[in-house]
Amino acid sequence: MFTRTHRTRMLAAAALAAATLTLTACNNGEGVTDEGASTDSSATATTDSTTASPEASGASKGSTGGAAGSSGGTGSSGSSGSTPSSGTSGSTGGSADSASDSSATTVACAKTSTRTTATEVSRPLNHVLLTVTNTGSKNCTLIDYPAVRFGEAQSVPPVFEDSMPQAVVTLAPGESGYASVLLSAADGSGSNGYTAKSLEVYFNSAANTAATPSLPAKGVYVDDSIRVSYWQSTMADALTW
Helix, strand or coil, X not given: CHHHHHHHHHHHHHHHHHHHHHHHHHHCHHHHHHHHHHHHHHHHHHHHHHHHXXXXXXXXXXXXXXXXXXXXXXXXXXXXXXXXXXXXXXXXXXXXXXXXXXXXXXXXXXXXXXXXXXXXXXXXXXXXXXXXXXXXXXXXXXXXXXXXXXXXXXCCCCECHHHXXXXXXXXXXXXXXXXXXXXXXXXCCCCCCEEECCEEEECCCXXXXXXXXXXXXXXXEECCCCEEXXXXXXXXXXXXX
């Protein structure tokens, strides 16, 4: 009986000790550690989530930036940049200029686009006035001085060097240029005179064709005093020589 009672007490003591150990175990660091682990896991998840969020946000910004970039590319719109197809207008302007230059082109006066007359004048004595009128549609120039041939003459008369004008004579359509020809010495001092009834007028010594203005029916008297003036823009200038 004592033994059973003693055993019972011992078992009760053992049970009490076990309960104490169990309570102690519940209050040790392991329980806290478990709770802490749960907290760490949550924090870790939160941290990961926070970290992931900026990345996601950054990715989102990056793609937005890309969109902006492509939008910028559209803005740069090469076609807009190449709009200076004003080059086209430039070339049109060039064509217009060409046409204008072409219409304003000046050529040497030629027999085919002029009318030439030879008029015997009373003053100065023994002179013929040559008149060339531009009958073409473009400006033309009378260069240097006329190379004239009266009758069967074999040589070209010399020029009055002092009669050279300041500029080449340019004739617009309808305008005239002039040159004078001294036929013979007024005082009769010339020699080898003859009467000529025909005349050829080359506009300058390089011309290949000649105009053939008519002379008075009686002809004109010519001797070796013959001289010509340079082409002039006025009749008065031409008859000075």
